[in-house]
Amino acid sequence: MKIYIIGIGLIGGSMALELKQLYDDYTIVGVDQSEAHLEEALSLGIIDEKGSLDTLAEADRVILSIPVKESLRLLPSLLDQLNDDALLFDVGSTKEQLCKVVENHSRRDQYLAAHPIAGTEFSGPKAAHVGLFKGKPQILCEAKKTRTDLLTWSKTTFRQMGMYLRFMEPQEHDRHMACVSHLSHVSSFMLGKTVLEQEADEQNIFDLAGSGFESTVRLAKSSPDMWAPIFEQNKENVLEILSAYIKNLENFKSKLAADAIDDLHQQMKHTNQLTTILNGIKHNN
Numbered sequence: 001m002k003i004y005i006i007g008i009g010l011i012g013g014s015m016a017l018e019l020k021q022l023y024d025d026y027t028i029v030g031v032d033q034s035e036a037h038l039e040e041a042l043s044l045g046i047i048d049e050k051g052s053l054d055t056l057a058e059a060d061r062v063i064l065s066i067p068v069k070e071s072l073r074l075l076p077s078l079l080d081q082l083n084d085d086a087l088l089f090d091v092g093s094t095k096e097q098l099c100k101v102v103e104n105h106s107r108r109d110q111y112l113a114a115h116p117i118a119g120t121e122f123s124g125p126k127a128a129h130v131g132l133f134k135g136k137p138q139i140l141c142e143a144k145k146t147r148t149d150l151l152t153w154s155k156t157t158f159r160q161m162g163m164y165l166r167f168m169e170p171q172e173h174d175r176h177m178a179c180v181s182h183l184s185h186v187s188s189f190m191l192g193k194t195v196l197e198q199e200a201d202e203q204n205i206f207d208l209a210g211s212g213f214e215s216t217v218r219l220a221k222s223s224p225d226m227w228a229p230i231f232e233q234n235k236e237n238v239l240e241i242l243s244a245y246i247k248n249l250e251n252f253k254s255k256l257a258a259d260a261i262d263d264l265h266q267q268m269k270h271t272n273q274l275t276t277i278l279n280g281i282k283h284n285n
Helices: 010-022 035-043 053-058 068-081 096-101 148-160 170-198 202-208 211-216 224-233 235-257 261-271 273-280
Strands: 002-006 027-031 061-064 087-090 111-116 137-141 164-168
Touching: 002 010, 002 053, 010 027, 010 148, 027 035, 053 068, 061 068, 068 087, 068 096, 068 224, 087 148, 096 170, 111 148, 111 170, 137 148, 137 170, 148 164, 164 170, 170 211, 170 224, 170 235, 224 235, 235 261, 261 273
Parallel strands: 002 027, 002 061, 061 087, 087 111, 137 164
Antiparallel strands: 111 137
16 A cells, blocks of 8 residues: 655654554655655655655555645645545644535545644654654544545554544534644743743743743744644634633733732632643543
8 A cells, every 4th residue: 555645744754654563565655845854754764755746646545744724725636636545634733624625526535634633842754753643632524524444444543553533523623722722832932932022141041941931832842834824724713712811811910910819829729620631531432
């Protein structure tokens, strides 16, 4: 079986490594706009050969792992090139617009909208590794629109990678992602920006920042090339949750200014229940 992976970064590269470990008869073909990424992926053993979109009809499976804006632009034409038995799935962070752009495509049943919740702040082929997806959710949107045999292969493969499956509608997915992922990145980027503006001496940041600061701004090291299009595509949901977040920040500011420390204490204590929620989640596969 020949697997084309378009975009050899953290997710695409890790998918390649997992597939090579699961199926020794698979040939992994890498497609990337960066020749340096392709050469690096070859040298690291992530891909078996370099390919191009011109030969996509040879692919049995296609994994689309590029910024969501580019996925939206390319997806219909990529589906046009598939052979009758091929599957294409994307791994992007937004789904509503992608599903909408191919809703009437003649090969809609050969597409699966997937989102593995397994990203980190690192990027490029060197960030790829086996085990990235173990214990992580794989969200599948409009799965019933994917042809049964292709969906069965996908679910089996994702589970073999160690993922558990969640099924959602695209609108539901994007709304949840704005809350639990996209807002976190906005917050991290803006916290980092604020500190850079307030602390002119970079040495002070290096010397005085503790583990709390480091963990909070970890996401600010994420790729702007990937995240700016995500914010753009999920604009309405991000704006809605951002307004709620800003309202809470303003409330915190006013309570602190008024020395209402007991109120702040109660708010923080209430927020501590997140620990119980996150520790108590059980996943059904």
